[in-house]
Amino acid sequence: MELAGIVGKANVGKSTMFSAMTLAPIEIANYPFTTVKPNRGVSYLRIKCVCRELGVKDNPKNSRCIEGNRFIPIEVIDCPGIIREAHRGRGLGLKFLDEIRQASALIVVADASGSTDPDGNPVDPGSGDPVDDVRLVEDELTYWVMGLLEDDWQRITRVVENRVGELEEELAKKFSGLGIGLETIKDAIDELGLDPHRPSKWGREELMSFSEKILRKGKPIIVAANKIDMPGAEKGLERLRQAGYNAIPVSAEAERILRLAAEKGLIKYLPGDPDFQVIREDKLSPRQRKALEMIRENVLERWGSTGVQDAVNQAYFKLLNYIPVYPVEDPEKLTDHDGNVLPDVYILPEGSTPKDLAYKIHTELGKTFLYAVDARTKMRLGEDYKLKWGDIISIVAAGKRS
Ligand SMILES: Nc1nc2c(ncn2[C@@H]2O[C@H](COP(=O)(O)OP(=O)(O)OP(=O)(O)O)[C@@H](O)[C@H]2O)c(=O)[nH]1
Numbered sequence: 001m002e003l004a005g006i007v008g009k010a011n012v013g014k015s016t017m018f019s020a021m022t023l024a025p026i027e028i029a030n031y032p033f034t035t036v037k038p039n040r041g042v043s044y045l046r047i048k049c050v051c052r053e054l055g056v057k058d059n060p061k062n063s064r065c066i067e068g069n070r071f072i073p074i075e076v077i078d079c080p081g082i083i084r085e086a087h088r089g090r091g092l093g094l095k096f097l098d099e100i101r102q103a104s105a106l107i108v109v110a111d112a113s114g115s116t117d118p119d120g121n122p123v124d125p126g127s128g129d130p131v132d133d134v135r136l137v138e139d140e141l142t143y144w145v146m147g148l149l150e151d152d153w154q155r156i157t158r159v160v161e162n163r164v165g166e167l168e169e170e171l172a173k174k175f176s177g178l179g180i181g182l183e184t185i186k187d188a189i190d191e192l193g194l195d196p197h198r199p200s201k202w203g204r205e206e207l208m209s210f211s212e213k214i215l216r217k218g219k220p221i222i223v224a225a226n227k228i229d230m231p232g233a234e235k236g237l238e239r240l241r242q243a244g245y246n247a248i249p250v251s252a253e254a255e256r257i258l259r260l261a262a263e264k265g266l267i268k269y270l271p272g273d274p275d276f277q278v279i280r281e282d283k284l285s286p287r288q289r290k291a292l293e294m295i296r297e298n299v300l301e302r303w304g305s306t307g308v309q310d311a312v313n314q315a316y317f318k319l320l321n322y323i324p325v326y327p328v329e330d331p332e333k334l335t336d337h338d339g340n341v342l343p344d345v346y347i348l349p350e351g352s353t354p355k356d357l358a359y360k361i362h363t364e365l366g367k368t369f370l371y372a373v374d375a376r377t378k379m380r381l382g383e384d385y386k387l388k389w390g391d392i393i394s395i396v397a398a399g400k401r402s
């Protein structure tokens with residue numbers, strides 16, 4: 001399962017967003033460092049399922065299909081808050097970031113309403129700047145990566161200058177756990193004009209700009225401009241966009257209320273929907289009804305949705321360019337070996353091949369992969385075929401089909 005990390009300044013609404021996404025009951029409060037250790041849970045990406053297009057009734061196994069919407073599970077981690085100088089141990093430090101090393105997507109939550117100061121303390125709305133919220137997180141992440149680099153720098157320098165290994169290779173090994181690959185490292189060294197043969201000449205500043213560069217290239221961020229329901233928050237959103245960030249207007253609190261009400265059967269609402277429908281009018285207190293009406297007016301009608309689903313979807317499908325693919329065993333019936341129609345969906349980076357898909361499903365299937373068939377056209381696919389959005393693929397492997 002892909003892993004998404006939710007990071008951000010203290011008290012901006014990370015746990016509220018996490019709780020809305022996973023329905024996990026966790027601690028949420030209006031002061032910094034409410035969360036002291038990372039929370040893990042399962043959430044979903046939402047796509048239009050191919051079942052409608054094909055006019056079939058599916059039997060999802062690794063995902064869910066609700067009214068033609070396929071929900072693909074991802075793992076989400078809600079991190080403790082980050083403040084300036086966290087790399088020096090301020091606040092809760094940065095140790096917990098080890099848990100998001102493997103994260104493919106990073107969602108940085110910012111307080112678009114500006115109602116928190118740099119340390120996460122509540123202040124009057126409009127006093128704080130969401131651009132600063134994001135910058136401080138980027139800076140601390142850079143220090144974190146630089147720390148990882150420094151831990152190993154002497155050894156790497158020796159290896160390279162004694163001609164036992166190449167710098168790029170050593171660094172790629174070092175950062176493979178972070179999902180930062182060889183190409184990213186080469187490009188960063190190149191663009192910064194650094195000498196890969198004399199790393200001992202790199203100073204602190206070079207290490208810092210290198211860390212910043214590989215982060216920016218290898219771990220692009222999506223910004224959740226949270227608390228968009230508050231007056232004045234659209235200014236914060238504008239500032240984020242002007243600063244060049246991929247910012248999505250989000251009301252984590254609205255999403256949490258809607259998800260909980262839907263869970264209790266009071267309303268009909270799916271994550272990402274542009275509206276909800278009350279189904280148990282009789283069970284709503286006047287206060288609840290008012291809260292729901294406010295969400296409709298201030299969030300849904302104004303922004304099109306609560307933005308939470310949008311933020312995760314965009315992180316994977318726009319920023320990281322992932323695509324969903326449906327593996328089936330029987331390309332005629334579109335089933336697995338138990339006869340389930342369109343049982344599974346996997347997401348993988350654009351440019352992936354059927355063999356990559358096979359490996360993603362199971363290492364064994366990858367190793368025994370022979371060829372793949374496009375279930376729509378029944379055509380056998382070439383070895384370097386690049387998977388497309390919504391492809392239905394039957395993999396033929398030595399000994400078995402899957
Ligand atoms: N108006 C409004 N308030 C929100 C929203 N999301 C969160 N909040 C409030 O912001 C405060 C902080 O929420 P948390 O989710 O605990 O924030 P956090 O980022 O996890 O905080 P730490 O774990 O302390 O870093 C709480 O009072 C929430 O109710 C939102 O979308 N709109």
Ligand SMILES: [Mg+2]
Nearest residue numbers: 014015034035
């Ligand atoms: Mg929290």
